[in-house]
Amino acid sequence: MSSYFRALRLVNFRNYESATVFFAPGLNVAVGENAQGKTNLLEGISFAISGSSTRTASDSEVVRWGADFARVEGRIARPESDERRIAVGYAPGQKKRITIDGAPERSLADYAAGGAGVRAITFFPDDIRIVKGAPSDRREFLDALLSSLRPAYANAAAEYTKAVQQRNHLLRRIRDGYSSGKTLDTWDRKVAQLGTEVLEGRERALPHLGEHFASSMRDLYGPEKAAVTYSGTATPESYSERLREAQSADVERGTTSVGPHRDDLKLTLGGVDLTVYGSQGQQRLATLGLKFAAREYVRGTVGEDPILLMDDVMSELDERRREYLTEYFLHSAQAVVSTTNLDYFGAGTLGRAKVIRISGGRIESDTTACGNGRSGAAAEFQRTWSQRPDPE
């Protein structure tokens, strides 16, 4: 049995002033009309687990309008060990405060790489950009996945980005006559070392991810072979050399032309490039295929099922695929799936799921097949949630 997310409290998070939600293992369906807070709920779980939003790079966006901080708290049920209490507080202009069982966690990278005791794979409709968007969208997807498994990768990727920015600045100074070309070799050693680390991490993951993507697409789409391959400007072995060879051209252009920051993932279905030629439906299914591949990869790496947070995933799919997804979610350790329409799930499925009804930033009810999930548990949680009216 894998860990799962048992309860969430949101304070001043997006359109939630104060809400407590309980989840069950297996399938949880969050239902409500448009603009009620379903996506915000999924984002809140992911914020609690990873310490950051998957939807925005700007943390201040998650703070409820008019409030001066946001706070999320979670309870993680873990097999054969005590429940873990996690909390993430954020006030604009201040450092984020993260605690695990009440003890401060100083490194966001460590926390994001499983510190909460559970990992999440998210799907938001906008994620289709991973397939149809720019190479940077695909790199971001891959980097976020690898960072959620290894803080060392997260640090190397972040340091590499900074080193390339500084190299670019230096290239322009050399071009404009303000710096000597000799200083470039020193920078290039650092860029090459960090870049090689990033390339090695990606190279290790790709074959596994590719295999899982092919099998997910077989189930989701059909027999045509799907593949994901790395389209790189250099290999880990050749990067240092390639960077040196590119020096004079890079000085002329004022940017770094080789390295993991220029690479891409190529996604194909039956040999056809999905980014360029995929239909909307194929691109959406390939996005899901990538998310399911990521789930298998996480499971294979850490030995535990990540939880699935799936926003409005059922709409735009045909009935056969909705049925497939329903089974998939029912058999996962935990899935929280949002929808405007409960008819997407059959009565039999809903009898085995927990249904959470949301309206206007409030949880109207959360019930399981066996009755009301809030009884007793609510009082127990209310006593142990933090009583402090601030981010920490």
Ligand SMILES: Nc1ncnc2c1ncn2[C@@H]1O[C@H](COP(=O)(O)OP(=O)(O)OP(=O)(O)O)[C@@H](O)[C@H]1O
């Ligand atoms: N920081 C914030 N403070 C207050 N409200 C916010 C904040 N950010 C977003 N909202 C509002 O929260 C509401 C609910 O948004 P959410 O995306 O969760 O809706 P939803 O239930 O997923 O809707 P849909 O079915 O249309 O996707 C929206 O009206 C949005 O404008």
